[in-house]
Structures are given as structure tokens and as C-alpha cells.
Amino acid sequence: MEETNKFQTDSNHSLISPIRCSHPDAERWNGRYQSDGKYQQQGHPSQLLQDFAYLLPPGGVVLDAAAGVGLNALFAAQQGMKVVALDISEVGLRLLRQKAAELGVVVDTAVFDLITPYFPPNCVDVLLNFRFLERAAFPAYRQALRPGGLLFFETFVHTEAGDTPTYLLEPGELPQAFADFEIVHSVETAVRGPRSGKWRDIAQLIARKKGD
Ligand SMILES: C[S@@+](CC[C@H](N)C(=O)[O-])C[C@H]1O[C@@H](n2cnc3c(N)ncnc32)[C@H](O)[C@@H]1O
Numbered sequence: 529m530e531e532t533n534k535f536q537t538d539s540n541h542s543l544i545s546p547i548r549c550s551h552p553d554a555e556r557w558n559g560r561y562q563s564d565g566k567y568q569q570q571g572h573p574s575q576l577l578q579d580f581a582y583l584l585p586p587g588g589v590v591l592d593a594a595a596g597v598g599l600n601a602l603f604a605a606q607q608g609m610k611v612v613a614l615d616i617s618e619v620g621l622r623l624l625r626q627k628a629a630e631l632g633v634v635v636d637t638a639v640f641d642l643i644t645p646y647f648p649p650n651c652v653d654v655l656l657n658f659r660f661l662e663r664a665a666f667p668a669y670r671q672a673l674r675p676g677g678l679l680f681f682e683t684f685v686h687t688e689a690g691d692t693p694t695y696l697l698e699p700g701e702l703p704q705a706f707a708d709f710e711i712v713h714s715v716e717t718a719v720r721g722p723r724s725g726k727w728r729d730i731a732q733l734i735a736r737k738k739g740d
Contacts, residue, residue: 551641557617561597567623573603574658576682576732580713581607583678583734588653591672593642594660598624598635601656605633609654614640647672657681661695666705675739679706685716685729702733709735 561567577600584590584607592601595613597620605611605628613635615621621637628635642660645668652672657665661683669679686696703714713734718727 551616551639554616554618554639557596557615558619561617561619561623567597567620571597571599573599574680574682575719576713576734577603577656577658577680580680580734583712584609585653589651590654590656591647591652592656592658593665593669594657594662595624595637596620596659598627598637600658601635602627602631602633604654604656605635606631611635612652613637614642616641642668650674650677652677654678654680657683659683661697663705670706670708670737673737675737677737678712679709679733679735679737681706681733681735682719682730685731687729697731699731702731703735706733706735709737711735 581603584604586608588609590601590604590609590611592598592604592611592613595601595615596617598613601611601613601624611634613621613624614637616639618639621639624635625637642662642665645665647668649671650673653674654677655669655673657669657680659682673679681702684696685699686692687699692698699716703711711733713732715732717730717732719730720727
């Protein structure tokens with residue numbers, strides 16, 4: 529089986545796309561992106577990213593993990609960042625590339641499984657994780673960020689009693705998981721979905737890797 533979870537770096541430590549292949553969940557996400565016309569339209573990047581865009585280091589490398597159709601990746605590229613977008617859905621990434629061409633920006637894309645990822649140490653300035661949770665990827669996020677690099681994280685929180693789906697955070701979990709980082713912003717609140725407009729409980733974290 530081909531490997532989808534390894535990056536290599538060239539001599540400048542820039543990211544090179546890994547080999548492409550399929551993933552069991554990719555079919556579901558590909559179908560959704562293909563059949564639901566809302567994904568063909570322009571949506572809004574995360575308000576968190578917009579509000580804290582001033583923290584983005586000019587010209588830095590941004591890794592958008594589980595980028596989907598890339599609302600946040602495109603926004604970062606429009607801010608002059610070098611952006612790499614990863615997702616298991618090649619359809620989502622194709623829509624992202626089409627939108628990037630329309631907007632006149634460049635975003636590198638790679639089909640990539642974040643369940644057991646490997647990233648080389650200290651290769652990105654900013655890591656984006658929006659509306660996606662794969663706890664097994666946390667060590668790789670930690671490794672990929674350069675000292676001083678920023679993690680932007682926003683995803684859904686489990687707020688009611690009962691079973692916790694694995695893709696929902698527990699209240700307070702996010703700042704605890706990155707307690708070794710400098711916490712710049714940490715909030716649990718309700719926000720509207722970028723396309724559905726539905727209110728959802730979410731946790732937001734912006735955290736800086738120490739050691740700069
Ligand atoms: C709710 S969407 C979020 C997309 C984008 N981050 C945003 O906020 O608009 C979740 C994304 O996670 C991707 N995904 C699911 N499992 C994944 C995995 N194991 N590795 C990489 N991407 C995955 C899906 O294909 C989908 O695009």
C-alpha cells in the first residue's frame with residue numbers, strides 16, 4: 529500500500545507533496561463536496577483566523593490540516609502566506625485549486641491522511657486545524673511547528689451528557705492538550721457554521737510553540 533502520511537523536505541526544508549492515494553472516508557467527503565452545490569460557492573473563512581490575521585508572519589509557511597475546499601487556506605494565501613492544504617478528499621482539494629486560480633493565489637495541495645501523520649520537525653510557521661479533530665495528529669502538529677510557530681485550532685465541543693463522539697472535544701481539552709505552548713487565545717463559545725449558519729458549540733485555541 530502506498531504511504532499517504534509522510535512528508536519529505538527538500539534542502540530548503542520546504543514541503544513536498546506526498547504520494548496520492550485513497551482513504552476509506554474520502555468517498556463520503558468526495559460525494560459531499562461533489563453533490564452539494566454550496567461547496568462550489570465562496571464561503572467565509574473562520575472569523576477567528578480573520579480576527580487574528582495580524583499574527584500571521586509575513587510570507588511564512590502555513591499548513592492547513594483537513595482543509596476541505598480551503599476557505600481558510602485561501603484566506604491565508606490572500607494574506608501573502610505560502611500555503612499547503614492537506615485533506616483526504618481530492619474533490620475538496622480540486623475545488624480549492626479552482627478557487628485559488630480564480631482568486632489569483634497559489635495553494636499547494638496534497639491528498640493526505642491525518643490519522644497517523646508524519647511531518648519533519650520545525651517546517652511550518654502556522655498550522656491551521658479547523659472543524660476537524662484527530663487527536664493522534666497532535667504530536668505531529670507539535671513537531672511540524674517551528675519554535676515561535678502558531679497553532680490555530682477551532683473545532684466542535686461536546687457539551688451534553690451521554691456518549692462523546694470521537695470527533696468532539698471535551699470542554700477544556702484543547703488548552704490542556706497544548707499546555708506546553710504559550711496560550712494566546714482560548715475560548716469556548718457558540719459560532720455559526722460558515723455555510724449552514726447553524727449555531728455550534730466550539731473551542732478556539734491560538735497557541736505559540738515555545739523555544740524561540
Ligand atoms: C468539516 S470539514 C472542515 C474543512 C475545513 N477545515 C473548514 O473548516 O472549512 C472536515 C474535513 O476533514 C477531512 N478529513 C476527514 N478525515 C480526514 C483524515 N483522516 N485526514 C485528512 N483529512 C480528513 C474531510 O475530507 C473534510 O474536508
